[in-house]
Amino acid sequence: MSLLTVRGLTVAFRAINHDVPVVAGLDFDLPRSGALGIVGESGSGKSMTSLAIMGLLPAGATRTGSIVFDGTELTALPERRMRAIRGDRIAMIFQDPLSSLNPYYTVGTQIAEAYRAHRSGVSRKTARKVAIEAMERVHIRDAARRVDDYPHQFSGGMRQRVMIAMALSTEPELIIADEPTTALDVTVQAQILELLAEVRRDTGAALILITHDLAVVSEVADHLLVMRRGEVVESGTAAQVFSDPRHAYTRALLDAVPRIDDTIGELRST
Template sequence: MSSPVLSIRGLTTEFVTPAGVVKAVNDVSWDLYPGETLGVVGESGSGKSVTAMSILGLVQSPPGRIVAGEILFDGRDLLTMSARVLRQLRGSQIGMIFQDPMTSLNPVLTVGQQIAEALQLHDRGLSREQARARSIELLTMVGVPNPEGRYDQYPHEHSGGMRQRAMIAMAIANDPKVLIADEPTTALDVTIQAQVLDVLRTAQERTDAATILITHDLGLIAEHADRVIVMYGGKVVEVADVLSVFAAPRHPYTLGLMTSLPRLDVELERLDPIPGSPPSLIDLPTGCSFHPRCRVSKGRDVCRTQVPPLYEVGGGQRAACHFSEEVPAEMAVAARAMGTDAGNGAP
């Protein structure tokens, strides 16, 4: 396997609040390889978006602070770079597609002006006419109809899907090596979601960017990701290729995410949701933070007292569970309880 284009090592990001210190990202490590799509999945509050903001240097301080770790991009640590150098990398080498384009786009500038600005910021020799031509080319690439006319329109004159396409155009304007998409379809209806994801896939192919797809939607992960990072309570709890995660999850939380979703390929008698709520990031449970909600733990002392590392469970798959070998049996039990013949396969 080639060398990673982006490596996170021991990243810990906290937020100081009146109620206490929120450990939003807690000793997270993973790699992103050239050309791949890495899916990052988990419930709200699991640390997905804060990880992305940490990569980009966009964690607001105060109250946020990165207290440990390295973020290596092409071998250089982003956390030790000056603000000026990091600004040069953002938009040129690392592109970002935010969750809500209406709040990410400037309402007083036209969509075309904002794309052109992203181009000229990183290429001072680009003339206004050249920037306009390239912006229209990008709008055409992402499927915006009548790109010449849309160039001169303001964000409020675009639909949600068109705004998100414009955000993708801006993110890929300078052919970045890494593209981060943070919940890129959350605010869109299902039909537009599919169109935007097709655009995102096309953009990735055109730029050959390694992509981080952050989402809570396992369906998107199954369709678009090559590898999957599952996060819970600010930590990585499972890492695997996408087929392994859906065919044979080895962490109880990953299994819980799968059994709590409706399926189109089988008729379910009922869903099997994860009991309880995500943990407080101010006061995490001792031991494995998932043990209060876990169907595998069964109250065993080791789950309550010892934080599990990411154990190698075979085939490059890793899971932070003391009893990962018991998860397949629980998967079969869950399948029978839900009225299905098998508990595997992508949702």
């Protein structure tokens, strides 16, 4: 059985007298420990898809269709029970770690509180230990000391490691990462991608990676959805989509990617 089964997922925004769909009838399956890449350009609906799964859509957006996570229909779940899954069994990593961290609290406090929110009865002391362990797992050096530092005392890449540590503390079965390396320098990006791969090897967590970067997704995902204007134009294994793209849009997108090892004369554009 799949870990996550999505059928006919539609997200729409209410306009004055009609609905504007931003995700239209999405279907996909994600097996346990699988890595699914959702790629598309701006406005393709890829981020709305992840927010819809997490039940975090902005006000004014409606969600229809079915999202079944490990046998539970998420769309029918009351918010109280969704909160118990979100951040515990399904964790999320966003593009900008600084805006996801509270500047007034130490990173240790924030990791520990996120953990305690899902593990009632856990003492502060135990939670602090979990936080240090999680920071060690994402290779933050000197974690026992840095646990008392504030977000601004970390570099961008280190902050993203803190976010990943927070996501990992509850040992989630699914990690949804929305452009997790887009704001990072290329050498730091390589480290974070390596870290995500290592975490998946060690914990067996499934991953949904949302990105505009085809080279990044090719290094991480084993299955792909290519989205455009709210619809999936192509899906398949990464090998299929990259070596034999069926849809004209996917071909055009791949043609437009600048290659580091190659000069391709005139870049073709859609």
